[in-house]
Amino acid sequence: MFQSPTVRTSFIFLAIALVGLLFADIAITASNPWRDLGNFFFGVVTPNFFSNEGLMTALLRTVSFAFVGVALGSISGFLLALVYRWLPVRILCAFVRAIHELFWALIFLQFFGFHPLTGVLAIAIPYAGIFAKVYSEILEEADPEPGRLLPPRTGVISAFLYTKIPDCWVQLRTYTAYRLECGLRSSAILGFVGLPTLGFYLESAFSQGHYSDAGAMLILFYVLIATMPLWVKPKLLPVYILGAPFFLGEGLPIVWSNVGRFFTQDIVPSPLRGEEGWAGMGAWLGDMFVNQAMPGIWNTVILTQVALVATGIIALLAFPLISTHFGGPVRRTSGHVFLVIMRSTPEYILAYILLQLWGPSMLPAVVALALHNGGIIGHLIGRQSSSIRLRSDAPSGLSRYTYELVPRVYRSFLAFLFYRWEIIMRETAILGILGIYTLGFYVDSAIQNIQFDRAMMLILITASLNIGVDVLGRFIRRKLALQTMPTC
Incomplete structure (x- = not known):
C-alpha cells in the first residue's frame, strides 16, 4: 500500500x-459561541451591501495594492531569478520571503506611516523573493534543445529571449496569475494594520457587531476572487497596472527624518544606544x-x-x-x-x-x-x-x-x-x-x-x-x- x-x-x-x-x-x-456563530451566519445570508459608503473604495484599493505590489514583486523576482544560482541572492530571497507581509507592513508603518508605499512594499518585497525562487525553478526546467539549434554567434540575451522564454511562458504566466490571487488576499489583510483596504472595514464591522455588513464584505471578496478569470485578461493587464497607482490613495506625507532615525537609532539595541554598550x-x-x-x-x-x-x-x-x-x-x-x-x-x-x-x-x-x-x-x-x-x-x-x-x-x-x-x-x-x-x-x-x-x-x-x-x-x-x- x-x-x-x-x-x-x-x-x-x-x-x-x-x-x-x-x-x-x-x-x-x-459566553455563548453558538449564538454568536448563528448571528454571523445570519449576517452572511442577509448581507447589507449599501451600509458603508467606503466599501467600494476599499475594494478598489484592495485591487490596486495587489496589482502594484505583485507587479513590482514579479519584475524584481524575475531579475533576481536570472542570478538565483548565486548563493548571496538565494540567501537574500529566502530571508525576504520568510517575513510575512504584515510584518513588513508593521516595519514600514514606523517610518512611512499610513502612506501607500507601506502597503505596496509590504507585498512587493516578500513576493519578489517568492517569484525569484519559483521563476528560477521554471527557467531551469526549460528544454535546452532549442538553445543548441541557434547559430554559434547568438548572444546570451537573444538566446534567452528566443528559447527559454517561449518554452516557459505558459508556466510563468500561470504562476503569476496565481500569485495575483494571493496578492488580493495579502492586500485585504493589510487593512488590519490600518491601511485602507477591505480588512480595515471588516474589522470595524465586526467590532461593532454589524454582521450583515461583514457578510457583504466577505461575499464581495469571494466574488472578486471567483471572477478573476473574467476580468483579469492579458490585454487589460497593462491598463490595470498603469492605472492602479492612481487609486492607492494619498495617505500622510512621508517624514524622511523618521526613516533615517529608524535605521540609525530605533532598531539599534538599547544597550548600544546607552552607556552600557x-x-x-x-x-x-x-x-x-x-x-x-x-x-x-x-x-x-x-x-x-x-x-x-x-x-x-x-x-x-x-x-x-x-x-x-x-x-x-x-x-x-x-x-x-x-x-x-x-x-x-x-x-x-x-x-x-x-x-x-x-x-x-x-x-x-x-x-x-x-x-x-x-x-x-x-x-x-x-x-x-x-x-x-x-x-x-x-x-x-x-x-x-x-x-x-x-x-x-x-x-x-x-x-x-x-x-x-x-x-x-x-x-x-x-x-x-x-x-x-x-x-x-x-x-x-x-x-x-x-x-x-x-x-x-x-x-x-x-x-x-x-x-x-x-x-x-x-x-x-x-x-x-x-x-x-x-x-x-
Missing part, C-alpha cells in the same frame, strides 16, 4: 501534533529570549504542528468533493464552490472572525489555518485524483476512497503538505497580532511599547525559524522521494 518510510513519517507528525495538543490552549472562552548586550538578549522569544517560538511551533496535521486531515476529507470518481456534477459543483470559499478566505481574516466568535485561544488559529490550507491541498489532490483511471471492476464508495484513490495520491498529498509547512509557520507567527501568544504577539507588543529594537530582533528570529522549517521540509521531501511541487 504505502512505502514504510512514508507511513512512519506520517505517524511521527501525527504523534507530534497529539503531544502538541496537550500543551495547546484550545478552549472556547466565549556591548557589556549590556548579554543581559538585554537574555531577557528578550527568556520572556519573549522562547515563549513565542514554543507556541508558534506547537500551533504550526497541530495546524499542519489538521490541514492534512481536512485535505484528505475534502478532495472527494471535486473528484470525478465520487458523486455527480451537482455534488462536484457544490464541492468546488465550498473549496473556493475555503481557499479564498485569508487565514488571518478567518482567524479574526473565529476569535470574535469563540474567544482568544489557539483553536480559532488552528481551524483557520487548517481550513484555508486544507482547501488548497484538497483542490489540488482532487484534480489529480480525477485524472486517475480506475478498473471497470473497481469498488465504489468508501472502499474506492480507501483502497483505490488514497494510496495513489498519498505521496503527492504529503509533498503538498510539506510544501505548505513553511507557509503555515509564517501564518502562525503573524496570527499573534490577533492576541494568540505566537511570535507575532511579542513583535506587536514590542512595537506598541516603542521597542523597535526588540521587534526587529524577534522578526529576525521568526524569519530564521521559517527558513529552518523550509529547509527541513525540503529535506523530508527529498528523503522520501516525493514528487516535485507543481508551480501553483
Whole structure:
C-alpha cells in the first residue's frame, strides 16, 4: 500500500501534533459561541451591501495594492531569478520571503506611516523573493534543445529571449496569475494594520457587531476572487497596472527624518544606544529570549504542528468533493464552490472572525489555518485524483476512497503538505497580532511599547525559524522521494 518510510513519517507528525495538543490552549472562552456563530451566519445570508459608503473604495484599493505590489514583486523576482544560482541572492530571497507581509507592513508603518508605499512594499518585497525562487525553478526546467539549434554567434540575451522564454511562458504566466490571487488576499489583510483596504472595514464591522455588513464584505471578496478569470485578461493587464497607482490613495506625507532615525537609532539595541554598550548586550538578549522569544517560538511551533496535521486531515476529507470518481456534477459543483470559499478566505481574516466568535485561544488559529490550507491541498489532490483511471471492476464508495484513490495520491498529498509547512509557520507567527501568544504577539507588543529594537530582533528570529522549517521540509521531501511541487 504505502512505502514504510512514508507511513512512519506520517505517524511521527501525527504523534507530534497529539503531544502538541496537550500543551495547546484550545478552549472556547466565549459566553455563548453558538449564538454568536448563528448571528454571523445570519449576517452572511442577509448581507447589507449599501451600509458603508467606503466599501467600494476599499475594494478598489484592495485591487490596486495587489496589482502594484505583485507587479513590482514579479519584475524584481524575475531579475533576481536570472542570478538565483548565486548563493548571496538565494540567501537574500529566502530571508525576504520568510517575513510575512504584515510584518513588513508593521516595519514600514514606523517610518512611512499610513502612506501607500507601506502597503505596496509590504507585498512587493516578500513576493519578489517568492517569484525569484519559483521563476528560477521554471527557467531551469526549460528544454535546452532549442538553445543548441541557434547559430554559434547568438548572444546570451537573444538566446534567452528566443528559447527559454517561449518554452516557459505558459508556466510563468500561470504562476503569476496565481500569485495575483494571493496578492488580493495579502492586500485585504493589510487593512488590519490600518491601511485602507477591505480588512480595515471588516474589522470595524465586526467590532461593532454589524454582521450583515461583514457578510457583504466577505461575499464581495469571494466574488472578486471567483471572477478573476473574467476580468483579469492579458490585454487589460497593462491598463490595470498603469492605472492602479492612481487609486492607492494619498495617505500622510512621508517624514524622511523618521526613516533615517529608524535605521540609525530605533532598531539599534538599547544597550548600544546607552552607556552600557556591548557589556549590556548579554543581559538585554537574555531577557528578550527568556520572556519573549522562547515563549513565542514554543507556541508558534506547537500551533504550526497541530495546524499542519489538521490541514492534512481536512485535505484528505475534502478532495472527494471535486473528484470525478465520487458523486455527480451537482455534488462536484457544490464541492468546488465550498473549496473556493475555503481557499479564498485569508487565514488571518478567518482567524479574526473565529476569535470574535469563540474567544482568544489557539483553536480559532488552528481551524483557520487548517481550513484555508486544507482547501488548497484538497483542490489540488482532487484534480489529480480525477485524472486517475480506475478498473471497470473497481469498488465504489468508501472502499474506492480507501483502497483505490488514497494510496495513489498519498505521496503527492504529503509533498503538498510539506510544501505548505513553511507557509503555515509564517501564518502562525503573524496570527499573534490577533492576541494568540505566537511570535507575532511579542513583535506587536514590542512595537506598541516603542521597542523597535526588540521587534526587529524577534522578526529576525521568526524569519530564521521559517527558513529552518523550509529547509527541513525540503529535506523530508527529498528523503522520501516525493514528487516535485507543481508551480501553483
